[in-house]
Each structure stands twice: as C-alpha cells, then as structure tokens.
Amino acid sequence: MTQGIKPEMMSRRKALSLLGFGAAFGFALSSALEPLEAEAQETTTPAAAPPAATGTHGMQRRSGRRTTRHNRRHTRRTGQPAPAPAAPAPTQ
Secondary structure: OOOOOOOOOOOHHHHHHHHHHHHHHHHHHHHHHOOOOOOOOOOOOOOOOOOOOOOOHHHHHHHHHHHHHHHHHHHHHHOOOOOOOOOOOOOO
C-alpha cells in the first residue's frame, strides 16, 4: 500500500515531442486569442486647444545654448553684435 512514486527518466524523444505539442498548442491558442481588427477611432480636438510646444524641454535648452554660442562667436569675429533673429514666416 505504501508504494513510492518512482520518477521515470524522460528520454530526449519524449521531451522533444512534449515541447512540440506545447509549441503547437501555444500557436493555436495565440491565434484564437488574437484580437479582431478594429477600426481606428477618430479623436476630437477641443476648439480652445493650447498651442503645441516646439520640442521637449531639453531640445529648447539646447537651442538656447546654440543661439547664445552663435551670437558670441559672431561678436568675437566681427566685433559687432549678432543681428536679431528673423521672425518665423506665418504658415497658412
């Protein structure tokens, strides 16, 4: 009555077949659980949306440093202050 369970050695053939069955089951299950194609939802933008910032904070800092460096270089080379930057052209 008190028989112990003897672990059996698993052969490579059994291990590979078990792995193959698991892979086949996984592929079958993943395709069955894959969501159906859905149409994209259109987002509505509020009329009073704030203007979008140009770039991230780091990009803005870098641009400021670059402008300052350019102005210093211009002053050093020409002896005159750098001209004021031109206003960006309005887009239509």
